[in-house]
Amino acid sequence: MPHPSPSILTGAPLLLFGTLALAQSAATGPVAHPPVSTGIPHTESRVLDLSSLTNMEALLDRLTDRRVIFVGESHDRYEDHLNQLAVIQGLHARGRRLAIGMEFFQQPFQADLDAYIAGTIPEAEFLRRTQYFDRWRYDYRLYRPILQFAREQRIPVIALNLASELTAKVGDVGIAGLTEEERARIPTEIDRDDPAYRQRVESVFKLHPAEQQRDLEHFLEVQLLWDEGMAERAARVLADDSECTLIVLAGSGHLEYGQGIPQRLLRRQPVPSAILLNGANRSPDPGAADFFLYPQPVELPSGGLLGVMLDNETSGNGVLVKGFGDESGAKIAGLAEGDRIVRVGGAPIANYADIRIALVDSQPGQTLPVEIERKRLIGGDERLTFLVELH
Structure with a gap:
């Protein structure tokens, strides 16, 4: 997989401190000068030597x-x-x-x-x-x-x-x-x-x-x-x-x-x-x-999403849909709150992790069949399949 070739900082950076230098005299050697009070605070500056x-x-x-x-x-x-x-x-x-x-x-x-x-x-x-x-x-x-x-x-x-x-x-x-x-x-x-x-x-x-x-x-x-x-x-x-x-x-x-x-x-x-x-x-x-x-910033390519909010705590077949995101492909396709997702793209769904695994290689714009179990007012639950465009 291609990857960036980052630069690195090797060794410790050169540190320069904002203090008064000692004057050098060829005739007398070093001469210490007393600090001069200017009212301006001294700052300790670190300098990064880019040649390293x-x-x-x-x-x-x-x-x-x-x-x-x-x-x-x-x-x-x-x-x-x-x-x-x-x-x-x-x-x-x-x-x-x-x-x-x-x-x-x-x-x-x-x-x-x-x-x-x-x-x-x-x-x-x-x-x-x-x-x-x-x-x-x-x-x-x-x-x-x-x-x-x-x-x-x-x-x-x-x-x-x-x-x-x-x-x-x-x-x-x-x-x-x-x-x-x-x-x-x-x-x-x-x-x-x-x-x-x-x-x-x-x-x-x-x-x-x-x-x-x-x-x-x-x-x-x-x-x-x-x-x-x-x-x-x-x-x-x-x-x-x-x-x-x-x-x-x-x-x-x-x-x-x-x-x-x-x-x-x-x-x-x-x-x-x-x-x-x-x-x-x-x-x-x-x-x-x-x-x-x-390194240079690198964005992970977007994966495909159903656009559903899930309740993984409620028992029952599959995973319960409790809401939808903005511009949800699942909602547009016909899924409703209270549906239970039991299959995505042919993969059986028992929990939240199964949905993440089923979508791991998906891409936005891809269409997948999503099978759900829906309660009916009269009679048993029904199984329906919707074609969902991933967002």
């Missing part, structure tokens, strides 16, 4: 001796995922034996990931088994090229994240409220002693609406579990294979300044590492990452 900008190939050459490489992302930014793919492909081409750790899959589904990478189950079954559309929900096509390349090359993909049932319960009752069986599934080592980490979590907590601000300590514990859980799982990969290079793909908030996953992984496995982040709209702070990437 290079490209992806140069970056990959510098990464070949790292055991773990953290590549951050904004989850819905396609160019970030293309950069992740470029790093994976580049290091694979350089002969590194790789494993890919992904935030987006949860540890209980590792066997299903293994089956997909081994080629023993098709993509649709892999998405169902890992419950991707229920547990992550970002457009799967953002990650698809990475997973397809891993499958083609038989590169192990590691489910890093803890089960969402655990973190959700900790959000409600804290770690102290877990059962013994649940405690056995979380890391035994949890470092709470980084004040900068706590300060960052508190600042995120305060951004939530007031009605969602329940318990700061429970919120902090959820963040700690995410980061410690992913770090522990990644550290086991490195411990089990001393020749493996692990590429960790995760949201930038889990990686920047090393506070989330990196320092917790390196506490367990002190190995050479590097953090790569998208540098757009970010101050060039050398403490945030080892390398900043500056």
Whole structure:
């Protein structure tokens, strides 16, 4: 798949500070001048030396001796995922034996990931088994090229994240409220002693609406579990294979300044590492990452949509239609609120994920048959099929 060739910032940026220079005298040597009070505040300016900008190939050459490489992302930014793919492909081409750790899959589904990478189950079954559309929900096509390349090359993909049932319960009752069986599934080592980490979590907590601000300590514990859980799982990969290079793909908030996953992984496995982040709209702070990437924005092509709002909680056949979006192709075709979608394009529908899977390769303007089950005032339910133009 074509991808941009981003430039990167290599090394630490040159820092120039707005202080008075020392005058040099050839005859007397350095002479210190007292500061002159002008009433104008001094500013500390950082200067980025553009002559140090290079490209992806140069970056990959510098990464070949790292055991773990953290590549951050904004989850819905396609160019970030293309950069992740470029790093994976580049290091694979350089002969590194790789494993890919992904935030987006949860540890209980590792066997299903293994089956997909081994080629023993098709993509649709892999998405169902890992419950991707229920547990992550970002457009799967953002990650698809990475997973397809891993499958083609038989590169192990590691489910890093803890089960969402655990973190959700900790959000409600804290770690102290877990059962013994649940405690056995979380890391035994949890470092709470980084004040900068706590300060960052508190600042995120305060951004939530007031009605969602329940318990700061429970919120902090959820963040700690995410980061410690992913770090522990990644550290086991490195411990089990001393020749493996692990590429960790995760949201930038889990990686920047090393506070989330990196320092917790390196506490367990002190190995050479590097953090790569998208540098757009970010101050060039050398403490945030080892390398900043500056890709051109790339839009994921639009997928086809039915234009329906679904109720996935109500029991019954298929999935209940509870409303429609603007200019809904389904509504124009004749679907109505209360209908239950039971088939899309020939694929049987049992839940929300089935609809997402049925539409994963669809495009706007495409027409698909949609079969529904509709209640009648008299008699049993009826089955109807409509041709829906996707928007």
